[in-house]
């Protein structure tokens with residue numbers, strides 16, 4: 001497929017996913033909307049370009065496994081699952097409601113296509129390593145893609161898993177880190193300094209790339225250049241609230257409460273700022 005066609009397809013998916021996230025957030029009046037907007041390009045690259053799956057059979061044994069370590073990003077993943085045809089768009093309106101299959105924090109037992117119940121934070125990569133080992137043992141060529149946050153780099157379990165993955169030469173494992181420079185308690189640089197992040201992953205034996213995580217072309221190039229003989233990490237610098245100026249500049253960005261009259265402003269800003277062809 002021509003590169004520009006591929007970029008357009010993923011960009012359009014990300015645009016629709018951002019609208020889905022705003023609509024879900026409005027249903028509750030609040031939520032982890034900023035993360036969904038910030039990570040939409042990463043998730044779109046995965047679901048609209050990389051992941052091998054069957055929408056009508058989420059448990060297909062040969063599927064690539066996408067593990068959302070950050071359970072609170074579920075709103076972003078639901079948008080991706082809708083885009084992928086695994087969840088109906090209409091169902092997104094139930095987000096966070098009683099009896100919904102789409103709870104605020106991701107639950108594997110509730111949602112088709114949700115591989116793990118992420119958060120407690122810092123455990124997704126450990127599960128991913130186990131899955132990647134098991135798949136290789138079974139002769140299954142499926143890949144494991146683990147999405148984690150920069151806040152999770154504070155966790156010792158993440159680095160134990162990182163060392164284990166390279167020790168076992170898990171070339172079927174890709175980690176994506178959403179570096180939005182923010183975590184629940186404040187800016188990551190103030191909570192616990194984790195830079196130089198790329199050097200740390202390299203020291204653990206990983207193939208390392210660092211890209212603008214809101215640049216679809218850069219994300220796709222990074223996926224094209226993952227290692228064939230060791231685990232790969234794509235460090236993605238993103239902006240929380242990306243695409244909606246009102247939210248990009250909000251001080252309390254980790255868990256957003258958005259006034260009733262602001263949601264349409266958010267949608268209008270997203271639409272106005274979109275440079276592609278809205279579907």
Ligand SMILES: [Mg+2]
Nearest residue numbers: 150151182183
């Ligand atoms: Mg963060």
